[in-house]
Every structure is written in C-alpha cells, then in structure tokens.
Amino acid sequence: MNFSSYHFHLYFDSSQIATARILAEQLGQKFNVNVGRVWDRPVGPHPVNSCQISVPKEKFEAIVNWLLVHREGLDVFIHPEGGNDLIDHRDHIMWIGKSYEIDLSIF
Numbered sequence: 001m002n003f004s005s006y007h008f009h010l011y012f013d014s015s016q017i018a019t020a021r022i023l024a025e026q027l028g029q030k031f032n033v034n035v036g037r038v039w040d041r042p043v044g045p046h047p048v049n050s051c052q053i054s055v056p057k058e059k060f061e062a063i064v065n066w067l068l069v070h071r072e073g074l075d076v077f078i079h080p081e082g083g084n085d086l087i088d089h090r091d092h093i094m095w096i097g098k099s100y101e102i103d104l105s106i107f
Helices: 014-031 057-070 085-090
Strands: 005-012 034-039 049-056 075-080 094-096
Touching (some): 014 049, 049 057, 075 085
Antiparallel strands (some): 034 049, 075 094
C-alpha cells in the first residue's frame, strides 16, 4: 500500500500546552505543512490534548527525524490517510514516545 499523506498528532498534557504550540508552529514554518488547532482537551479518537499536523509523504522522513530530536517530551501518534479511518487509526499506526489507547468506537 502506498500512502500519499499522513497525520502526525502531537500529544501533550495541560502543562505542555505552550510547548505544543511552539513545536506546532516550528513544524509549520520549517516544513511548510498544515498545522491544525492545538486542542486543550481530548478530541475525536484522541484520549488527550492534541494537535494535528498534515504531512505529505515527501516530507515524512524529514519530519520523523526532526521530531525524534526536537519533540520536547511530547508524544506523537502517526497514521496514514488511506481512506479507511478505522484501519488507518488501528492497523497502520506509529508512535514516537509513549503510546496511548485510541478510541476506535467513533469509526
């Protein structure tokens, strides 16, 4: 399967919101990717505060490498945009840092 884009979700707790905002802004500027809202509560299938970064496949490796060094203690949930939300969020996932249980019941 060949995916054309991915979502990187920054995960953080309430004490890390400022760090998440800075990191999201850095990702947007450095890699010219779309950055979503920084949520201060769980949204959708995400069990904690999060921010979605939309990443084309051409930038995937560069962003993963950058986040491995610069994530500032935030956890990152990564999944492809393959057209089936359940499979994308359950079967084709990756984590940088700690992993969490995603709420798959919404799919």
